Amino acid sequence: MSISKRIQNTKVSAIRKLTPFANEAKAKGIKVYHMNIGQPDIETPKEYFEALKNYDKKVLGYENSEGINELRIGFSDFLKIHDINYTPEEILITNGGSEALLFIFLTICDEGDEIIVPEPYYSNYNTIANSCGVKLVPFQTKIEDGFHIQNKDSILKIITEKTKAILYSNPSNPTGVVYSFNELQIIADVAYEKNIYVISDEVYRELVYDNIEYKSIFSIEKVRDNLILVDSLSKRYSVCGSRIGMIASKNKDLMKEILKLCQARLSISSVEQYTATELLKLPMSYIHSVKDKYEERRNAICNFLNEIPGVKSYKPEGAFYLIVSLPVDNAEDFCKWLLIDFNLNNETVMFAPAEGFYFDNELGKSQIRISYCISVENIKKSMNILKEGLKVYNSIKK
Template structure:
C-alpha cells in the first residue's frame, strides 16, 4: 500500500523532530535547557481558569461552528482596543492559529496554487501548505538587512499566474523582525496590483520592544477586503494548551465560505472557549509586565550571542526568537551532538536547526532558531553552555 504524496512530501517539524534525542538525554540524567520551542513560562491569567471553574452545565454540549457568541464578542472587544473594528460575522473561532492558517489557505487557493512567504518563516507554514496542496514560494530575506523585505521589484519576480496570496508574520517568527509601515504598504500595493489575498499572521502583536510599533494589516483601508487576520491566544496569554485562535476579515463572502470548513469540523472545544472569552478582562498591566520580562530575556540572549566568537545575529525587536548563524558545519548535527555528547555538570541545551525555516535549499544550514522563553537565570546558563560547546564542537568551522 502507498501513502499519499501529500503526507510523504511533508517535512517533519524542525522544532520537534529532535525531541527523541532530548528525551534520551533526560533519561541519562541530563538537564536540557529547551531553547527549541516557543512555550512561554509566563503565568496564564487567572481569568481563564476562573471562567472554566465557573462552568456548571450538566452537559458538555457542542458549541456553534463559528464559535461561542461570548468569545466572538470578547475577540471583537480585544481588536477594538487597537482601533480595529470587526462585526460579529467577520470573526470565526478556530482550533488555535494553526487551523486558522490552514482554513485560510484552503479558502483562497486551489491545489498547486502558490503563496509568497518571506523566509526564514515559521516552519509549519510548509506543513500547512502541504495539507492544503499549496506551494510555499519564498521571498528571501537576509540577516545583514535585519530580515527586512527586498525591493518591490524583487518580490514581483516570483509572482506567477498561480500566486494567490502573501502569507506574512508580523512580528516575525523566527526572526523577531518588526516590519515597517512602508513594507506593509508595499505588500498592500503588490496585493492590489496582482489581485492577491494577504494572510496576516499577527499572533505576536503584543511582543514589540525598543519603543517600536507593529502595525496591523487591518489598519490599511484600501486592502481590507483582501486581508485575512489569523490570530491566537496561545502566546499572548501564555495559553498554548487551550488551542483557541481566530480568523478575522472584512470580506464577508470569504468568511461565509470559511464557515463551511468550521461546520465540517463541528466546533472548537466548549470549555476552552469559556476560558478564552474571559481573557478580555485581563488588565493591560499583564501585557506591560510580560513585555518587559521578554525584553530582559531578549537582551540576555542577544548580548551573550554577540560576544561568542564566530557567531552572527541581528538584534530581534519582536516576538521571542532570534536566528543565529554559528561557526559550525551543520546545525542539526550540532544540536544532536549537544544532546548526545556534550554537557557541563550534566547540563546541555537544545535549539531548533534553522534550515527547516527556509524553503530555499541550502539556506540556514549553519543557523539555529533560539527561543528566549525561559527565565533570565536559565537563559544565562544556557548561553554559557552554548558558548562552551562551540569551543569544543568537532565540526567547528
C-alpha cells in the same frame, strides 16, 4: 495500503526533529534547556483557572460553528485597542491559529496554487501548505538586514498566475522582525496590484520591544477585502494548550466559504471558548507585564550572544525568537552533538536547526532558531553551554 504523496513529501517539524536525542540525553540524567520551542513558561493567568472552576453548564453541547457570540464580541473589542476594526460577525473562532491557517489555505487555494512568504518562515506554514497541496514560494530576507523586507521587486518577481496570497507573521516567528509601516505598505501595494490575499498572522502582536509602535496593515483601506487576520491566544496569555484562535476578514464571500469548514468540524471546545472570553477581559497591563518579561530576556540573550566568538546575530524587535548564524558548517549536526555528546555540569541545550525554516535548506545550514521562552538565569546557562560547546566542537572538527 497507501500513504498520500503529499504527507510523505512533508518534512518532520523542524522544531521537534531532534526531540529523540533530547530524550536520550534526559534518560542519561542530563538536564536539557529547551530553546527549540515557543512554549511560554510564564504562568497562565489565575483568571483562566477561576473561569474554568466557574463553568457551570450541565451538558457540554456543540457550540455555534462560528464560535460563541461572547468570544467573537471579546475578540472584536480586544482588536479595537490596536485600531483593528472587525465586527463580531466578521470573526470566526478556530482551534488555534493553526486551524485558522489550514482553513484559509483550503479555502483560497486549489491544488498546485502558490502562497508567497518572506523566508525564513514559520516551518508549520510549509507543513500546512503541503497537506493542502499548496506550494509555498519564498522571497528571501537576510540576517544582515535583521530580516526586514528590502523592496517590492523581490516580491513581484516571484508572483505567478498561481499566486493566491502573501503570508507573513508579524512580529515574526522565526526571526523576531517587526515590519515597519513602509514594509506593510509594500505588501499591500503588491496585493492590490496583483489582486491577491494578504494573510497577516499576528499571534505575537503585543510582543513588540524598544517602544516600537506596532503598525497595523488593517488601516490600509484599498486592500480591505484582500486582508485576512490570523490570531491566537496561545502566546499572549500562555494558553497554548487551550487552542483558541480566530480568522477575521471583511470579505463576506470568503468568510461564507470558510464557514463550511467550521461547520464540518462542528464546534470548538465550549469550555475553552468560555475561559478565553474571560481572558480577553484582562486589563492591557497584564499583557504589558508579559511583554516586559520577554523584552528583558531578549536583552539578555542579545548580550550573551554578542560575547560568543564567531556568532552572527541582530537585535530582534518582537516575538520571542531569533535566528543566529554559528561558526559551524552544519548547525543540525552541531545541535545533535550538543544533545548526544556534550554537557556542561550535566546540562545541555536544545535548539531548532534553522534549515527547516527555509525552502532552500542550504540557506539556513549554519543557522539555528532560538526561542527565549525561559528565565534569564536559564538563558545565561544555555548561552554558556553554547559558547563552551562551540569551542569544544570546533576543536574536535579541526
